[in-house]
Amino acid sequence: MTFFQYHAGELHAEHVPVSQIAKQFGTPAYVYSRAAIEHQWHSLDTAFGDYPHTICYAVKANSNIAVLNLLAQMGSGFDIVSEGELRRVLLAGGDPRKVVFSGVAKSTGELEFAMRNKVRSINIESVAELHRVQAVAASLDVVAAIAIRVNPNVDPETHPYISTGMDKAKFGVTMEAAFEAYQLAAKMPNIEVHGIACHIGSQITKTSPFTDALSIVLDMVKRLRDVGIQIQQLDLGGGLGINYHGETPPSAQEYVDGMLASVREHGVDLPIAIEPGRYIVGNSGIMLTQVEYLKHNQSKRFAIVDAGMNDLLRPALYQAYHEIIPVAEQSTSPIEQYDVVGPVCESADVLGYDRELSVKSGDLLAVCSAGAYGHVMSNQYNSRPKPPELMVDGDQVHVIRRRETHDELTLAESLLP
Ligand SMILES: Cc1ncc(COP(=O)(O)O)c(C=O)c1O
Numbered sequence: 001m002t003f004f005q006y007h008a009g010e011l012h013a014e015h016v017p018v019s020q021i022a023k024q025f026g027t028p029a030y031v032y033s034r035a036a037i038e039h040q041w042h043s044l045d046t047a048f049g050d051y052p053h054t055i056c057y058a059v060k061a062n063s064n065i066a067v068l069n070l071l072a073q074m075g076s077g078f079d080i081v082s083e084g085e086l087r088r089v090l091l092a093g094g095d096p097r098k099v100v101f102s103g104v105a106k107s108t109g110e111l112e113f114a115m116r117n118k119v120r121s122i123n124i125e126s127v128a129e130l131h132r133v134q135a136v137a138a139s140l141d142v143v144a145a146i147a148i149r150v151n152p153n154v155d156p157e158t159h160p161y162i163s164t165g166m167d168k169a170k171f172g173v174t175m176e177a178a179f180e181a182y183q184l185a186a187k188m189p190n191i192e193v194h195g196i197a198c199h200i201g202s203q204i205t206k207t208s209p210f211t212d213a214l215s216i217v218l219d220m221v222k223r224l225r226d227v228g229i230q231i232q233q234l235d236l237g238g239g240l241g242i243n244y245h246g247e248t249p250p251s252a253q254e255y256v257d258g259m260l261a262s263v264r265e266h267g268v269d270l271p272i273a274i275e276p277g278r279y280i281v282g283n284s285g286i287m288l289t290q291v292e293y294l295k296h297n298q299s300k301r302f303a304i305v306d307a308g309m310n311d312l313l314r315p316a317l318y319q320a321y322h323e324i325i326p327v328a329e330q331s332t333s334p335i336e337q338y339d340v341v342g343p344v345c346e347s348a349d350v351l352g353y354d355r356e357l358s359v360k361s362g363d364l365l366a367v368c369s370a371g372a373y374g375h376v377m378s379n380q381y382n383s384r385p386k387p388p389e390l391m392v393d394g395d396q397v398h399v400i401r402r403r404e405t406h407d408e409l410t411l412a413e414s415l416l417p
């Protein structure tokens with residue numbers, strides 16, 4: 001189901017013509033669909049049926065407080081990786097008792113903040129961190145609930161930059177070290193062993209890496225049981241992929257069914273938490289951009305647009321493919337093959353190579369599947385203000401982050417005395 005569709009030759013976001021959004025708010029701009037976000041979240045939630053579960057949306061994928069608020073209202077929990085993300089969750093009305101805290105480098109200050117706000121679980125990524133968590137909890141005179149994020153050494157078969165569950169990755173604790181770390185944690189006075197966590201990577205388009213990792217996790221849960229350590233929650237991470245360019249990832253139901261079959265088979269039917277990010281917001285957003293100039297040389301044609309790698313980094317960083325489609329379906333311009341490039345002074349500033357487009361200067365284009373790891377990874381390189389974020393809800397458009405101004409770009413800077 002898509003909430004971005006053509007009607008009468010015009011791309012719409014829900015009921016709003018996208019050209020109208022561009023006219024009112026300018027370009028570049030991120031446009032999200034509320035109904036799409038809700039649909040994706042519900043599809044995962046209902047897939048669990050009455051099996052005890054918490055969906056801990058991965059805030060890093062899109063951390064706009066309006067998005068978080070929407071999810072909090074639906075009952076979502078959150079996966080965070082920093083104090084900043086926890087502050088956003090709290091601002092958005094999220095429940096800290098449904099928050100899991102991941103990340104390899106949690107500072108003492110961040111741990112204090114998380115403990116003061118009573119997050120559900122601190123997902124420990126090293127033995128050194130376990131010692132720090134014990135020390136911080138003791139200094140606050142609290143008991144911190146933890147999970148150990150294990151690294152099952154499973155290949156998620158995705159881009160190497162977004163693979164996290166193999167032994168060469170910095171994430172998590174190897175299985176052998178985790179078994180020992182749990183026994184150490186069980187003896188620590190200010191630690192409560194709550195769960196086990198595992199996240200093997202992102203944009204995973206097959207079920208097998210998830211079930212392979214899960215069966216390793218479940219074996220560990222049973223081993224821990226045998227030494228008297230009772231795990232209360234399985235946090236199975238995020239990573240479910242989406243369709244950017246013809247991928248066919250498992251559906252929410254297939255993904256969840258795979259998990260439930262596995263836990264039942266192992267006799268370990270504990271409550272499950274998952275940490276989906278991309279699946280919920282990825283295809284719920286587009287980035288709108290306008291063609292500034294067309295240009296060609298002997299070997300290439302370029303459609304030079306007003307959005308660059310600073311606005312959407314994924315193509316430059318991961319060679320990620322995002323569909324680029326015209327906002328007006330019909331055009332009188334000839335169809336040509338273009339590299340769609342941005343204004344930034346870098347050769348990697350390409351949103352898409354060799355795209356068949358019929359465009360002229362002034363035309364609007366939509367860069368699809370931009371709702372996850374889009375605005376959150378944007379930056380002001382080349383002193384370019386960040387684009388606005390707009391949320392369409394039926395026939396309404398809400399500004400959920402206004403366009404940054406040029407004045408704001410230098411606000412935190414000062415001249416030498
Ligand atoms: C610990 C953790 N949880 C959840 C996610 C969300 O991943 P995705 O957006 O692929 O669902 C990530 C990012 O890969 C992560 O590092």
Ligand SMILES: N[C@@H](CCCC[NH3+])C(=O)O
Pocket residue numbers: 060162202203314318372373
């Ligand atoms: N930023 C990545 C995903 C990273 C996931 C973080 N654990 C992307 O855009 O695909």
